Amino acid sequence: DIQMTQSPSSLSASVGDRVTITCRASxxxxxxxxxxxxxxxxxxxxxxxxxxxxxSGVPSRFSxxxxxxxxxxxxxxxxxxxxxxxxxxxxxxxxFTFGPGTKVDIK
Amino acid sequence: xxxxxxxxxxxKKPGASVKVSCKASxxxxxxxxxxxxxxxxxxxxxxxxxxNPNSGGTNYAQKFxxxxxxxxxTSISTAYxxxxxxxxxxxxxYYCARESTKMGTVTTSLVDYWGQGTLVTVSS
Numbered sequence: 194d195i196q197m198t199q200s201p202s203s204l205s206a207s208v209g210d211r212v213t214i215t216c217r218a219s220x221x222x223x224x225x226x227x228x229x230x231x232x233x234x235x236x237x238x239x240x241x242x243x244x245x246x247x248x249s250g251v252p253s254r255f256s257x258x259x260x261x262x263x264x265x266x267x268x269x270x271x272x273x274x275x276x277x278x279x280x281x282x283x284x285x286x287x288x289f290t291f292g293p294g295t296k297v298d299i300k
Numbered sequence: 301x302x303x304x305x306x307x308x309x310x311x312k313k314p315g316a317s318v319k320v321s322c323k324a325s326x327x328x329x330x331x332x333x334x335x336x337x338x339x340x341x342x343x344x345x346x347x348x349x350x351x352n353p354n355s356g357g358t359n360y361a362q363k364f365x366x367x368x369x370x371x372x373x374t375s376i377s378t379a380y381x382x383x384x385x386x387x388x389x390x391x392x393x394y395y396c397a398r399e400s401t402k403m404g405t406v407t408t409s410l411v412d413y414w415g416q417g418t419l420v421t422v423s424s
Contacts, residue, residue: 194361194362223406224404224405224406224408225406225408225409226408227408227410227411229345229411231345236395236397236414236415236416236417237345237411237414239410239411239412242402242404242408242410243402243403243404243405243406243407243408244404244405245404245405246402246404246405260405278344280344280345282345282410282411284408284409284410287350287359288347288359288361289335289347289350289409289411290347291337291344291345291346291347292344293344294344294345
């Protein structure tokens with residue numbers, strides 16, 4: 194199976210900060226990369242699909258980039274509701290795999 | 301509106317089996333793959349496998365091969381995930397999740413709807 198890694202595993206940031214999370218695949222996955230946000234006790238929510246397309250209803254402060262093996266999720270100006278855990282997920286293979294997650298908390 | 305409603309929490313002893321159900325509504329059940337994803341307490345998301353509700357065909361993560369069985373009953377739009385030979389480290393919230401496709405840079409598969417999750421606790 195394709196392995197996914199994320200960095201950092203956690204970060205502390207303030208409201209208004211620009212936040213960048215990195216995801217790496219163990220092999221090239223083209224742009225078959227999605228990003229999800231999960232809050233405690235809730236199911237994940239789709240933010241970005243196909244590496245850079247914004248899911249309907251998701252604020253434009255979220256953006257994604259990358260292709261091949263290296264991908265980035267950026268939050269341009271962190272808002273209070275953005276404190277959560279973020280996961281990347283590859284769909285290049287029918288065996289979906291998720292990254293280990295990046296927890297964003299309040300500094 | 302699309303809804304995935306899962307069965308309630310379960311407590312099982314080590315070595316037992318558990319079967320979780322996921323009832324779909326608001327869309328054509330046989331038109332979308334259904335995935336199962338689990339999350340141990342304080343841990344990340346772990347993909348277990350998926351089922352094609354139309355054909356019944358399955359793909360399982362290697363880690364769960366031989367222990368997991370995914371089935372469906374199209375007459376009641378319900379998917380099932382059964383996990384056998386339970387261990388304490390199988391304690392987790394189990395989610396069903398609908399696969400869809402969207403066109404961006406590529407036409408990608410993704411999860412667009414999730415069930416509410418079912419807590420399975422394995423304890424002696």
